[in-house]
Amino acid sequence: MRTMEADICVIGAGSGGLTVASGAAQMGAKVVLIEANEMGGDCLNFGCVPSKALIATARHAHAMRSGGIYGIAPVEPEVDFAAVHDHIHGVIAAIAPVDSQERFEGMGCTVIRAHARFVSEREVEAGDTRIRARRIVLATGSRPAVPPVEGLTDGPYLTNETLFDLKELPEHLLIIGGGNIGCEMAQAFRRLGARVTVIEGGTPLAKDDPENAELVLETMKGEGVSFVTGHHADKVEWTEGGVTVRTGAGTYSGSHLLVAAGRAPALDDLGLEAAGIERDKKGLKVDDTLQTTNRRVYAVGDAAGGMQFTHLAGYHGSTLIRRLLFGLPVKAKTSHMPWATYTSPELAQCGLTEKEAREAHGDAVEVVTSTYSENDRAEAERRTEGRVKVMVVGGRPVGASIVGESAGDLIALWSLAISAKLKMSQISGMVAPYPTLSELNKRAAGAYFSPRLFDNPNVKRVVRAVQRILP
Numbered sequence: 001m002r003t004m005e006a007d008i009c010v011i012g013a014g015s016g017g018l019t020v021a022s023g024a025a026q027m028g029a030k031v032v033l034i035e036a037n038e039m040g041g042d043c044l045n046f047g048c049v050p051s052k053a054l055i056a057t058a059r060h061a062h063a064m065r066s067g068g069i070y071g072i073a074p075v076e077p078e079v080d081f082a083a084v085h086d087h088i089h090g091v092i093a094a095i096a097p098v099d100s101q102e103r104f105e106g107m108g109c110t111v112i113r114a115h116a117r118f119v120s121e122r123e124v125e126a127g128d129t130r131i132r133a134r135r136i137v138l139a140t141g142s143r144p145a146v147p148p149v150e151g152l153t154d155g156p157y158l159t160n161e162t163l164f165d166l167k168e169l170p171e172h173l174l175i176i177g178g179g180n181i182g183c184e185m186a187q188a189f190r191r192l193g194a195r196v197t198v199i200e201g202g203t204p205l206a207k208d209d210p211e212n213a214e215l216v217l218e219t220m221k222g223e224g225v226s227f228v229t230g231h232h233a234d235k236v237e238w239t240e241g242g243v244t245v246r247t248g249a250g251t252y253s254g255s256h257l258l259v260a261a262g263r264a265p266a267l268d269d270l271g272l273e274a275a276g277i278e279r280d281k282k283g284l285k286v287d288d289t290l291q292t293t294n295r296r297v298y299a300v301g302d303a304a305g306g307m308q309f310t311h312l313a314g315y316h317g318s319t320l321i322r323r324l325l326f327g328l329p330v331k332a333k334t335s336h337m338p339w340a341t342y343t344s345p346e347l348a349q350c351g352l353t354e355k356e357a358r359e360a361h362g363d364a365v366e367v368v369t370s371t372y373s374e375n376d377r378a379e380a381e382r383r384t385e386g387r388v389k390v391m392v393v394g395g396r397p398v399g400a401s402i403v404g405e406s407a408g409d410l411i412a413l414w415s416l417a418i419s420a421k422l423k424m425s426q427i428s429g430m431v432a433p434y435p436t437l438s439e440l441n442k443r444a445a446g447a448y449f450s451p452r453l454f455d456n457p458n459v460k461r462v463v464r465a466v467q468r469i470l471p
């Protein structure tokens with residue numbers, strides 16, 4: 001066994017691990033980066049990138065069917081699913097060089113392609129190498145959580161790790177779970193011509209603003225996605241040509257079954273005990289500085305057990321670098337963390353939802369909205385369904401919920417506003433190019449001031465007085 005010393009040993013080359021490794025290596029630290037599977041992790045290989053590439057194809061197919069309103073005769077698309085598969089993997093291949101072993105070696109990292117495991121409080125073994133490091137970063141991501149449903153694992157159920165290998169369009173896709181993955185994939189497969197049934201034990205898209213989520217769900221139902229809600233999958237039976245899922249509401253048969261029932265941190269076979277790293281049922285015990293119960297070991301991204309997003313993993317990574325390289329005190333916050341679900345319409349959230357804001361701030365919360373139907377660009381594009389909703393306390397935003405075209409892009413401004421503690425007056429003072437959807441954000445901020453300016457007798461009195469004085 002060869003041995004190696006490092007300032008920082010990073011386990012996992014996904015969004016979180018790569019952020020730490022690239023920043024640390026380029027600023028002069030000696031970094032060892034270990035990856036057991038594909039460089040780029042879930043996001044590139046089995047998550048965001050293939051799912052968004054599939055969604056792009058589906059949007060194209062949908063546009064061909066729905067051009068009538070623009071004066072373009074609708075046609076039913078002919079979908080060559082093997083070519084869709086190639087498109088998805090072409091997109092992955094186009095991005096892969098950014099996350100590649102060669103690129104990270106070029107930055108000065110030592111990259112080891114093997115499964116890593118702790119052997120002591122500050123040593124990790126991977127393949128034939130033992131690495132002794134001053135600091136170790138667990139960036140091992142997450143795995144699909146497979147619920148304990150009778151019969152489920154007796155057949156070829158799909159997860160995000162196998163879904164994008166399909167070369168034939170499923171005839172009827174059953175999906176267990178109506179969260180982000182379930183809804184994004186349900187709409188995409190439906191638009192490509194599959195029948196789709198989503199079986200959701202609770203409420204679909206339950207983490208988002210219910211009124212906004214409802215608009216997405218109604219649109220999906222209008223496109224032909226079937227939902228079974230409030231009933232868990234109780235039993236799965238595999239047949240010659242397909243699969244049947246039994247729920248309290250009935251039995252549903254399809255050709256394929258996708259499990260999208262949440263994700264669990266990937267912490268198996270890591271030798272955590274050897275390093276004195278404690279975990280509970282939910283995952284690692286990590287404090288708000290991202291430190292585990294071993295003061296030399298930190299966790300980032302999905303492995304840290306909180307929200308699970310690529311940009312969160314990147315934020316964790318860049319936050320942690322300041323601590324690891326410069327010894328600065330850092331805290332990982334979530335109050336400004338945005339997320340988006342890439343259905344049509346898109347659904348996006350940052351900070352508190354209306355319900356959370358009312359629970360936290362009571363009557364001090366004011367909710368202001370702007371609607372897509374008031375926006376000229378949305379009108380021109382015929383995308384008038386949607387709204388921006390902003391929760392304001394003391395003149396500053398504490399949360400924003402957006403549903404509609406490009407909601408995922410529009411939410412970024414509210415992340416900045418919340419993290420920089422901007423005032424609504426600064427957002428309303430922003431000049432947005434006309435005609436763009438970004439005017440929706442400005443208009444929502446303006447809605448905060450409209451009653452204060454236009455329905456205020458004092459303002460009217462002052463204006464009249466000033467007008468009398470002015471020459």
Ligand SMILES: Cc1cc2nc3c(=O)[nH]c(=O)nc-3n(C[C@H](O)[C@H](O)[C@H](O)COP(=O)(O)OP(=O)(O)OC[C@H]3O[C@@H](n4cnc5c(N)ncnc54)[C@H](O)[C@@H]3O)c2cc1C
Pocket residue numbers: 011012013014015016017034035036037038039040041042043044046047048049051114115116117139140141142160181266269270300301302303308309310311312313342
């Ligand atoms: C279908 C799907 C769609 C998604 N879409 C989005 C989206 O649109 N936007 C968004 O923000 N997020 C999205 N996500 C979530 C996003 O993919 C994750 O939050 C993100 O990849 C987490 O990054 P990470 O670095 O924590 O982990 P990962 O990207 O999972 O990387 C962890 C890496 O560690 C490696 N590893 C694990 N254990 C070991 C070990 N013992 N030794 C060596 N290597 C190990 C793994 O092989 C993996 O490569 C999606 C997820 C899925 C499943």
Ligand SMILES: NC(=O)c1ccc[n+]([C@@H]2O[C@H](COP(=O)([O-])OP(=O)(O)OC[C@H]3O[C@@H](n4cnc5c(N)ncnc54)[C@H](O)[C@@H]3O)[C@@H](O)[C@H]2O)c1
Pocket residue numbers: 147149176177178179180181182184199200201202203204205206231232233260261262263307308309339340341342
């Ligand atoms: N656009 C994005 O940013 C994006 C896209 C996809 C995934 N992700 C990330 O990946 C994570 C995982 O996504 P996900 O959709 O798998 O999880 P999720 O937690 O969002 O949704 C899982 C759903 O499955 C349901 N469920 C669980 N067991 C069930 C059962 N036996 N029968 C019926 N329903 C059951 C739950 O009630 C829940 O609504 C997300 O939380 C998100 O962080 C992000």
